[in-house]
Amino acid sequence: MTGRIVDAVLFDLDGTLVDSHLTIAEAMVAALHTFGYEIDVPTLIPMIGPPMEALALELGAPPEEAARINAEYLRLYHHGYIQRTPEHAGASALLGRLADAGIVLGVVTNKVEEGARMVVEIEGWSDRFGVVVGRDTPNAAAKPSPLAALHALGVLGIAPERTAFVGDTEFDVRCARDAGIAHVIALDTNRDPAFLRAEGATHLVHTLEEVGPLLLGAPIADGRVTS
Numbered sequence: 022m023t024g025r026i027v028d029a030v031l032f033d034l035d036g037t038l039v040d041s042h043l044t045i046a047e048a049m050v051a052a053l054h055t056f057g058y059e060i061d062v063p064t065l066i067p068m069i070g071p072p073m074e075a076l077a078l079e080l081g082a083p084p085e086e087a088a089r090i091n092a093e094y095l096r097l098y099h100h101g102y103i104q105r106t107p108e109h110a111g112a113s114a115l116l117g118r119l120a121d122a123g124i125v126l127g128v129v130t131n132k133v134e135e136g137a138r139m140v141v142e143i144e145g146w147s148d149r150f151g152v153v154v155g156r157d158t159p160n161a162a163a164k165p166s167p168l169a170a171l172h173a174l175g176v177l178g179i180a181p182e183r184t185a186f187v188g189d190t191e192f193d194v195r196c197a198r199d200a201g202i203a204h205v206i207a208l209d210t211n212r213d214p215a216f217l218r219a220e221g222a223t224h225l226v227h228t229l230e231e232v233g234p235l236l237l238g239a240p241i242a243d244g245r246v247t248s
Contacts, residue, residue: 024238025122027204029179031170031197033188034130034140035069036211038112038229041140042066044105048098049073052090053080067211070190072131072156072163099136108144111229116149118233127152127173131192134158152176165195170202185236187229194220206232 035041046062046069053060058080068076073094077087119126126149130137134155141147152173156163160172174181185204186197189211197205198221207214207222214225226232 025124025236026238027124027185027236028183029125029127029174029177029185030119030236031127031129031173031184031186031202033164033186033190033193034128034132034137036189037187037193037208038109038116038128039106039140039144040109041103041106042069042211044102045069045098048102049076049094051097052094053077055093056082056086056090058082058090069211070131070192075163095133095136099139103136103139104143106140106143109229113144113146115229115233116146119236120149122237124236125151125177125179127154127177129154129164129169129173129186129193129196131156131163164192165199167196167198167200170196170200174200187232191217191220194222197221204236206235 032038035045046065050060050062050065074087074091077090078084082090116126128137128141128150132155134153134157137153137155141150141153154161154169154173158172161169170186174184181201182203184202185206186193186202187206188194189208191212194205194207194217204224205222206224206226207217209217209225209227217225224235
């Protein structure tokens with residue numbers, strides 16, 4: 022008998038289920054260098070979260086050039102870097118445990134949908150997710166807009182109050198919060214925990230291994246999960 026507290030879990034991909042920040046940063050740095058922008062991978066990694074076009078704008082590119090930089094990033098990323106994306110420790114085990122408990126799963130990411138589906142397939146998770154939503158999916162939008170999460174829940178047929186969202190940035194937290202999702206779980210590996218809490222995280226975890234016990238009602242032995 023499961024003690025699950027939700028019927029659905031929505032996951033971010035980058036930095037949450039997959040350890041993709043390095044390959045994303047490498048592809049984006051290569052794209053930026055093509056257009057004369059000098060930035061290195063360690064500098065860019067903490068900036069990952071919004072769509073790359075928005076990141077290019079933040080770095081000073083005018084709108085039309087930012088769009089071209091994004092297009093070059095996608096070309097490079099999808100044809101070389103994405104294939105080297107490793108899963109985060111415990112990701113496959115967590116997805117299997119939740120699915121075995123009868124919880125339906127979805128992806129809500131700021132990747133384009135094509136890229137998100139590529140990652141899901143690369144990791145062998147195609148049969149795990151009932152919906153994959155990217156920033157360009159019809160009726161969705163880039164996080165922090167709640168539209169992607171609401172669209173995913175509409176496809177799954179699950180109410181926000183019976184849902185959890187697992188992500189690692191303020192964009193994930195705001196999206197879930199504004200969609201009315203009851204359990205907003207933030208990995209504190211890429212952002213300051215106090216900042217994530219202030220943005221609306223209801224729970225903080227440091228590893229994916231902590232998510233399963235939290236959602237399935239088991240006690241948390243090490244005390245790192247806080248509600």
